[in-house]
Amino acid sequence: MSDTPxxxxxxxxxxxxxxxxxxxxxxxxRTSTVGVVxxxxxxxxxxxxxxxxxxxxVGRTAxxxxxxxxxxxxxxxAFIRNYGPRFNAGVSGEDLLRxxxxxxxxxxxxxxxxxxxxxxxxxxxxxxxxTQPPSNPRKSLWGRFRRSAA
Numbered sequence: 001m002s003d004t005p006x007x008x009x010x011x012x013x014x015x016x017x018x019x020x021x022x023x024x025x026x027x028x029x030r031t032s033t034v035g036v037v038x039x040x041x042x043x044x045x046x047x048x049x050x051x052x053x054x055x056x057x058v059g060r061t062a063x064x065x066x067x068x069x070x071x072x073x074x075x076x077x078a079f080i081r082n083y084g085p086r087f088n089a090g091v092s093g094e095d096l097l098r099x100x101x102x103x104x105x106x107x108x109x110x111x112x113x114x115x116x117x118x119x120x121x122x123x124x125x126x127x128x129x130x131t132q133p134p135s136n137p138r139k140s141l142w143g144r145f146r147r148s149a150a
Contacts, residue, residue, distance in 0.1 A: 006032050006074040007113040014118050026122060029111060030094050030130060035073035035080075035087035058091065058099065060106070067107040069121065070100055079114035094131075101128040 002008050006028050013021035037059030045051045061071040073079045073087050080086075100106050101124060108123040 004075040004078045004114050006034070006111070007078065007115040010074060010111065010113045010118065010120050011116055013120060014116070022120075025120060026126065026130070029074075029109075029122065030097060032074070032093045033076065033090045034093055034096070034111065035076040036089050036091050036096070037071060037087050038089040038091075058096070059087075061110055063110060063119075068105055069108045069110040070096055070106060072096060072109055072111050073114065074111055075114035079112070082114055097122070097127040098131050100124055101131045 006025070009021060009025045009028055013025050038056060039059065040056035041053060042056055043051055043053045059071045060068045062068055063071075072091075076087070076090055096109055100109050100122070106124060108121050108127060110119050110121055112119045
């Protein structure tokens, strides 16, 4: 098993440019911890966990088209090994998707590969779609049938 799963899927997507590999990339990003540059001071809660005191923020970049995106680094340990330390914290992809979706100034997330000099953008609309609660889940017809038969 590779120690660069997110970067491996990124390389596949860069070569093929298809929706299937992009979907795999986004799904894996969501469950991964990625490197970020954090500014501000974390504080400990009463259970010893680090939390934001309201001043904590993740670094951004305007690389490429000049639009503000959260700057992230895939597969943090491998990234450090290959390119040196470029970040100072690890954050879950799920949390970063929520941040990108909720900040009107943010246009998405730029994810840098740990194995190649390439990156992939997750746009704000995709982040919003992934973090919205399901709207009005459908009720099972089976449940209605069982209740009416009783």
